[in-house]
Amino acid sequence: MRQTAELCDLLGIRYPVLQGGMAHISDARLAAAVSEGGGLGIISAAHGDPERLAAQIDEARAMTDKPFGVNLMLRGEHIDALARVIAEKKVAVVTTGAGSPTEYIPMWREAGVKVIPVISTAAMAQLMEKSGADAVVAEGTESGGHVGEMTTMALVPQVCDAVSIPVIAAGGIADGRGVAAAIMLGAVGVQLGTRFLVAEECSIHPEYKARVLKAKDSSTIVTGRRLGHPVRSLKTAFSRAYAKAEYTDISDEDLEAMAVGTLRAAVADGDAKKGCFLAGQISGMVSREQPAAEIVAEIMTEAEALLKKGAE
Numbered sequence: 001m002r003q004t005a006e007l008c009d010l011l012g013i014r015y016p017v018l019q020g021g022m023a024h025i026s027d028a029r030l031a032a033a034v035s036e037g038g039g040l041g042i043i044s045a046a047h048g049d050p051e052r053l054a055a056q057i058d059e060a061r062a063m064t065d066k067p068f069g070v071n072l073m074l075r076g077e078h079i080d081a082l083a084r085v086i087a088e089k090k091v092a093v094v095t096t097g098a099g100s101p102t103e104y105i106p107m108w109r110e111a112g113v114k115v116i117p118v119i120s121t122a123a124m125a126q127l128m129e130k131s132g133a134d135a136v137v138a139e140g141t142e143s144g145g146h147v148g149e150m151t152t153m154a155l156v157p158q159v160c161d162a163v164s165i166p167v168i169a170a171g172g173i174a175d176g177r178g179v180a181a182a183i184m185l186g187a188v189g190v191q192l193g194t195r196f197l198v199a200e201e202c203s204i205h206p207e208y209k210a211r212v213l214k215a216k217d218s219s220t221i222v223t224g225r226r227l228g229h230p231v232r233s234l235k236t237a238f239s240r241a242y243a244k245a246e247y248t249d250i251s252d253e254d255l256e257a258m259a260v261g262t263l264r265a266a267v268a269d270g271d272a273k274k275g276c277f278l279a280g281q282i283s284g285m286v287s288r289e290q291p292a293a294e295i296v297a298e299i300m301t302e303a304e305a306l307l308k309k310g311a312e
Helices: 001-010 026-038 050-063 081-089 105-110 122-131 152-160 176-184 206-214 237-245 252-258 260-268 281-285 292-311
Strands: 017-019 041-044 069-071 095-099 114-119 136-139 165-170 189-192 220-223 232-235
Touching: 017 026, 017 041, 017 292, 026 041, 026 069, 026 292, 041 050, 050 069, 050 081, 069 081, 081 105, 105 114, 114 122, 122 136, 122 152, 136 152, 152 165, 152 176, 176 189, 176 206, 176 292, 237 252, 237 260
Parallel strands: 017 189, 041 069, 069 095, 095 114, 114 136, 136 165, 165 189
Antiparallel strands: 220 232
Protein backbone atom coordinates (compact mmCIF):
# COMPACT_ATOMS: atom_id res chain seq x y z
CA MET A 1 0.00 0.00 0.00
CA ARG A 2 2.13 2.81 -1.35
CA GLN A 3 -0.15 5.52 0.04
CA THR A 4 0.37 4.39 3.64
CA ALA A 5 4.17 4.29 3.33
CA GLU A 6 4.22 8.05 3.95
CA LEU A 7 2.92 7.58 7.48
CA CYS A 8 5.00 4.49 8.21
CA ASP A 9 8.16 6.29 7.12
CA LEU A 10 7.25 9.38 9.14
CA LEU A 11 6.70 7.44 12.37
CA GLY A 12 9.08 4.52 11.88
CA ILE A 13 6.35 1.89 12.11
CA ARG A 14 5.48 -1.19 10.04
CA TYR A 15 1.72 -0.73 9.78
CA PRO A 16 -0.28 2.53 9.47
CA VAL A 17 -2.26 1.81 12.64
CA LEU A 18 -2.29 4.06 15.70
CA GLN A 19 -3.80 2.98 19.00
CA GLY A 20 -5.95 5.75 20.43
CA GLY A 21 -4.78 7.50 23.59
CA MET A 22 -7.80 6.52 25.66
CA ALA A 23 -8.00 8.43 28.95
CA HIS A 24 -7.13 6.32 32.01
CA ILE A 25 -6.99 3.23 29.76
CA SER A 26 -4.01 3.50 27.39
CA ASP A 27 -1.05 2.60 29.57
CA ALA A 28 2.53 1.47 28.95
CA ARG A 29 1.64 -2.21 28.65
CA LEU A 30 -0.97 -1.68 25.95
CA ALA A 31 1.13 0.87 24.07
CA ALA A 32 4.19 -1.38 24.05
CA ALA A 33 2.14 -4.33 22.82
CA VAL A 34 0.70 -2.36 19.92
CA SER A 35 4.13 -1.02 18.98
CA GLU A 36 5.63 -4.50 19.16
CA GLY A 37 2.88 -5.58 16.79
CA GLY A 38 3.98 -3.05 14.20
CA GLY A 39 1.56 -0.22 14.95
CA LEU A 40 2.04 2.88 17.07
CA GLY A 41 1.06 2.43 20.70
CA ILE A 42 0.06 5.55 22.63
CA ILE A 43 0.12 6.24 26.38
CA SER A 44 -2.57 8.52 27.79
CA ALA A 45 -1.44 11.42 30.00
CA ALA A 46 -4.99 12.11 31.15
CA HIS A 47 -4.19 11.27 34.79
CA GLY A 48 -2.40 14.63 34.96
CA ASP A 49 0.62 13.44 36.94
CA PRO A 50 3.97 14.34 35.31
CA GLU A 51 5.94 11.85 37.42
CA ARG A 52 3.54 9.06 36.56
CA LEU A 53 3.77 9.91 32.87
CA ALA A 54 7.57 9.81 33.00
CA ALA A 55 7.39 6.41 34.72
CA GLN A 56 4.95 5.11 32.10
CA ILE A 57 7.28 6.20 29.31
CA ASP A 58 10.21 4.45 30.99
CA GLU A 59 8.10 1.33 31.49
CA ALA A 60 7.10 1.22 27.83
CA ARG A 61 10.73 1.63 26.76
CA ALA A 62 11.63 -1.35 28.94
CA MET A 63 9.08 -3.45 27.02
CA THR A 64 9.76 -2.32 23.45
CA ASP A 65 12.43 -0.63 21.40
CA LYS A 66 9.82 0.38 18.82
CA PRO A 67 8.40 3.92 18.55
CA PHE A 68 5.39 4.82 20.69
CA GLY A 69 3.59 8.02 21.57
CA VAL A 70 1.81 9.97 24.29
CA ASN A 71 -1.64 11.53 24.09
CA LEU A 72 -2.13 14.85 25.86
CA MET A 73 -5.60 16.24 26.45
CA LEU A 74 -5.14 20.00 26.65
CA ARG A 75 -7.90 20.54 29.21
CA GLY A 76 -6.79 19.36 32.59
CA GLU A 77 -4.21 19.74 35.30
CA HIS A 78 -0.45 20.25 34.93
CA ILE A 79 -0.56 20.54 31.14
CA ASP A 80 2.64 22.59 30.96
CA ALA A 81 4.52 20.05 33.07
CA LEU A 82 3.18 17.11 31.07
CA ALA A 83 4.17 18.82 27.83
CA ARG A 84 7.71 19.27 29.17
CA VAL A 85 7.93 15.58 30.15
CA ILE A 86 7.04 14.62 26.58
CA ALA A 87 9.84 16.84 25.28
CA GLU A 88 12.40 15.82 27.90
CA LYS A 89 11.75 12.13 27.35
CA LYS A 90 11.94 12.67 23.59
CA VAL A 91 8.90 10.50 22.93
CA ALA A 92 8.57 9.60 19.25
CA VAL A 93 5.08 11.08 18.81
CA VAL A 94 2.56 13.20 20.69
CA THR A 95 -1.12 13.27 19.81
CA THR A 96 -3.30 15.99 21.29
CA GLY A 97 -6.98 16.66 21.85
CA ALA A 98 -9.41 19.08 23.52
CA GLY A 99 -7.74 22.24 22.30
CA SER A 100 -4.85 23.63 20.29
CA PRO A 101 -1.26 22.56 21.06
CA THR A 102 0.24 25.51 19.16
CA GLU A 103 2.20 26.89 22.12
CA TYR A 104 3.94 23.55 22.70
CA ILE A 105 4.74 22.61 19.10
CA PRO A 106 8.09 24.48 18.89
CA MET A 107 9.33 22.76 22.08
CA TRP A 108 8.25 19.34 20.87
CA ARG A 109 9.65 19.81 17.39
CA GLU A 110 12.99 20.93 18.84
CA ALA A 111 13.06 17.70 20.89
CA GLY A 112 12.40 15.64 17.76
CA VAL A 113 8.84 14.74 18.77
CA LYS A 114 6.38 14.30 15.91
CA VAL A 115 3.17 16.25 16.58
CA ILE A 116 -0.21 14.84 15.50
CA PRO A 117 -3.28 16.73 16.79
CA VAL A 118 -6.69 15.06 16.78
CA ILE A 119 -9.17 17.34 15.01
CA SER A 120 -12.85 17.26 14.10
CA THR A 121 -13.06 20.00 11.44
CA ALA A 122 -11.15 20.95 8.30
CA ALA A 123 -10.57 24.45 9.67
CA MET A 124 -8.81 23.06 12.73
CA ALA A 125 -6.71 20.82 10.50
CA GLN A 126 -5.56 23.85 8.52
CA LEU A 127 -4.66 25.70 11.72
CA MET A 128 -2.62 22.74 12.92
CA GLU A 129 -0.78 22.54 9.61
CA LYS A 130 0.10 26.24 9.82
CA SER A 131 1.27 25.71 13.41
CA GLY A 132 3.77 23.05 12.34
CA ALA A 133 1.97 19.76 12.99
CA ASP A 134 3.44 16.73 11.21
CA ALA A 135 0.04 15.11 10.56
CA VAL A 136 -3.52 15.19 11.88
CA VAL A 137 -6.02 12.60 13.05
CA ALA A 138 -9.44 13.38 11.56
CA GLU A 139 -11.82 11.84 14.09
CA GLY A 140 -15.47 11.34 13.26
CA THR A 141 -18.39 11.35 15.66
CA GLU A 142 -18.61 7.55 15.56
CA SER A 143 -15.67 7.30 17.97
CA GLY A 144 -15.85 6.69 21.69
CA GLY A 145 -15.07 9.41 24.22
CA HIS A 146 -15.18 13.10 23.29
CA VAL A 147 -16.71 13.55 19.84
CA GLY A 148 -17.41 16.20 17.23
CA GLU A 149 -20.43 16.41 14.94
CA MET A 150 -19.14 15.23 11.55
CA THR A 151 -19.03 11.60 10.52
CA THR A 152 -15.75 10.02 9.47
CA MET A 153 -17.06 9.49 5.94
CA ALA A 154 -17.76 13.21 5.53
CA LEU A 155 -14.85 14.56 7.57
CA VAL A 156 -11.85 12.65 6.21
CA PRO A 157 -12.03 13.61 2.53
CA GLN A 158 -12.68 17.26 3.38
CA VAL A 159 -9.66 17.34 5.68
CA CYS A 160 -7.57 15.62 3.01
CA ASP A 161 -8.59 18.33 0.54
CA ALA A 162 -7.84 21.09 3.05
CA VAL A 163 -4.27 20.19 4.08
CA SER A 164 -1.08 18.81 2.54
CA ILE A 165 0.19 17.00 5.65
CA PRO A 166 -0.74 13.32 6.21
CA VAL A 167 -4.28 12.62 7.42
CA ILE A 168 -5.08 9.69 9.71
CA ALA A 169 -8.72 8.59 9.90
CA ALA A 170 -10.44 7.71 13.19
CA GLY A 171 -13.97 6.93 14.31
CA GLY A 172 -15.99 3.88 13.30
CA ILE A 173 -13.00 1.77 12.23
CA ALA A 174 -12.73 -1.75 13.62
CA ASP A 175 -11.37 -3.99 10.88
CA GLY A 176 -9.71 -4.14 7.49
CA ARG A 177 -12.82 -2.86 5.76
CA GLY A 178 -12.58 0.37 7.73
CA VAL A 179 -8.89 0.72 6.95
CA ALA A 180 -9.50 0.18 3.24
CA ALA A 181 -12.35 2.68 3.24
CA ALA A 182 -10.21 5.28 5.04
CA ILE A 183 -7.44 4.92 2.49
CA MET A 184 -9.91 5.27 -0.37
CA LEU A 185 -11.10 8.51 1.25
CA GLY A 186 -7.53 9.84 1.11
CA ALA A 187 -6.18 8.97 4.56
CA VAL A 188 -2.73 7.43 4.94
CA GLY A 189 -3.53 5.49 8.08
CA VAL A 190 -6.04 4.92 10.86
CA GLN A 191 -6.40 5.32 14.60
CA LEU A 192 -8.37 2.72 16.56
CA GLY A 193 -9.59 2.89 20.14
CA THR A 194 -12.56 0.66 20.82
CA ARG A 195 -11.05 -2.41 19.13
CA PHE A 196 -8.09 -2.21 21.51
CA LEU A 197 -10.36 -2.12 24.58
CA VAL A 198 -10.54 -5.89 24.28
CA ALA A 199 -6.84 -6.45 23.65
CA GLU A 200 -5.39 -8.94 26.13
CA GLU A 201 -2.92 -6.28 27.21
CA CYS A 202 -5.62 -3.71 27.96
CA SER A 203 -5.94 -3.43 31.74
CA ILE A 204 -9.55 -2.27 32.06
CA HIS A 205 -11.90 -4.16 34.37
CA PRO A 206 -13.26 -7.45 32.93
CA GLU A 207 -16.79 -6.05 33.18
CA TYR A 208 -15.79 -3.23 30.84
CA LYS A 209 -14.48 -5.71 28.27
CA ALA A 210 -17.57 -7.88 28.66
CA ARG A 211 -19.85 -4.93 27.95
CA VAL A 212 -17.95 -4.05 24.78
CA LEU A 213 -18.08 -7.67 23.62
CA LYS A 214 -21.84 -7.85 24.26
CA ALA A 215 -22.59 -4.52 22.56
CA LYS A 216 -24.74 -4.15 19.45
CA ASP A 217 -24.87 -1.48 16.76
CA SER A 218 -27.28 0.60 18.84
CA SER A 219 -25.52 0.23 22.18
CA THR A 220 -23.92 3.68 22.45
CA ILE A 221 -25.26 7.09 23.43
CA VAL A 222 -23.90 10.64 23.27
CA THR A 223 -24.24 12.80 26.37
CA GLY A 224 -22.79 16.16 27.37
CA ARG A 225 -23.98 18.29 24.46
CA ARG A 226 -25.64 20.72 26.85
CA LEU A 227 -22.24 21.50 28.41
CA GLY A 228 -20.48 21.75 25.06
CA HIS A 229 -18.35 18.62 25.30
CA PRO A 230 -20.31 15.63 23.98
CA VAL A 231 -19.08 12.17 24.91
CA ARG A 232 -19.98 8.78 23.40
CA SER A 233 -20.29 5.82 25.76
CA LEU A 234 -22.18 2.57 26.14
CA LYS A 235 -25.78 2.78 27.33
CA THR A 236 -25.80 2.14 31.07
CA ALA A 237 -27.76 3.21 34.10
CA PHE A 238 -25.43 6.19 34.48
CA SER A 239 -25.45 7.34 30.84
CA ARG A 240 -29.24 7.10 30.61
CA ALA A 241 -29.68 9.04 33.85
CA TYR A 242 -27.23 11.70 32.67
CA ALA A 243 -28.96 12.03 29.30
CA LYS A 244 -32.30 12.49 31.06
CA ALA A 245 -30.83 15.07 33.46
CA GLU A 246 -29.60 17.21 30.56
CA TYR A 247 -33.22 18.04 29.75
CA THR A 248 -34.18 19.08 33.27
CA ASP A 249 -33.61 22.32 35.20
CA ILE A 250 -30.53 20.91 36.97
CA SER A 251 -27.71 23.46 37.09
CA ASP A 252 -24.71 23.08 34.81
CA GLU A 253 -22.50 22.73 37.87
CA ASP A 254 -24.55 19.85 39.26
CA LEU A 255 -24.73 18.24 35.83
CA GLU A 256 -20.94 18.43 35.55
CA ALA A 257 -20.59 16.95 39.02
CA MET A 258 -22.67 13.93 38.01
CA ALA A 259 -19.85 12.77 35.73
CA VAL A 260 -16.98 13.12 38.19
CA GLY A 261 -15.28 9.77 38.80
CA THR A 262 -17.53 7.82 36.46
CA LEU A 263 -14.80 6.80 34.01
CA ARG A 264 -12.66 5.50 36.85
CA ALA A 265 -15.67 3.61 38.17
CA ALA A 266 -15.88 1.83 34.81
CA VAL A 267 -12.16 1.31 34.16
CA ALA A 268 -11.03 0.27 37.63
CA ASP A 269 -14.17 -1.11 39.24
CA GLY A 270 -16.40 -2.21 36.37
CA ASP A 271 -19.27 -0.53 38.23
CA ALA A 272 -22.35 -1.16 36.10
CA LYS A 273 -24.44 1.45 37.94
CA LYS A 274 -22.02 4.36 38.38
CA GLY A 275 -19.55 3.75 35.54
CA CYS A 276 -19.22 5.59 32.23
CA PHE A 277 -18.00 2.99 29.73
CA LEU A 278 -16.54 4.98 26.83
CA ALA A 279 -16.79 3.12 23.51
CA GLY A 280 -17.45 3.82 19.84
CA GLN A 281 -20.26 2.82 17.52
CA ILE A 282 -18.24 -0.10 16.21
CA SER A 283 -18.56 -1.87 19.57
CA GLY A 284 -21.03 -4.23 17.93
CA MET A 285 -18.28 -5.40 15.56
CA VAL A 286 -15.91 -6.41 18.36
CA SER A 287 -16.47 -10.08 19.15
CA ARG A 288 -13.40 -11.50 20.91
CA GLU A 289 -10.43 -10.68 23.08
CA GLN A 290 -7.08 -10.96 21.29
CA PRO A 291 -3.45 -9.97 21.75
CA ALA A 292 -2.85 -6.42 20.47
CA ALA A 293 -0.32 -7.60 17.89
CA GLU A 294 -2.87 -10.09 16.53
CA ILE A 295 -5.46 -7.32 16.20
CA VAL A 296 -3.06 -5.17 14.18
CA ALA A 297 -1.98 -8.05 11.92
CA GLU A 298 -5.54 -9.24 11.32
CA ILE A 299 -6.75 -5.77 10.40
CA MET A 300 -3.90 -5.14 7.99
CA THR A 301 -4.14 -8.56 6.31
CA GLU A 302 -7.80 -7.94 5.60
CA ALA A 303 -7.21 -4.38 4.40
CA GLU A 304 -4.41 -5.38 2.04
CA ALA A 305 -6.56 -8.12 0.51
CA LEU A 306 -9.48 -5.74 -0.02
CA LEU A 307 -7.35 -3.01 -1.55
CA LYS A 308 -5.62 -5.49 -3.83
CA LYS A 309 -8.97 -6.85 -4.96
CA GLY A 310 -10.27 -3.34 -5.59
CA ALA A 311 -7.27 -2.57 -7.80
CA GLU A 312 -7.88 -5.56 -10.09
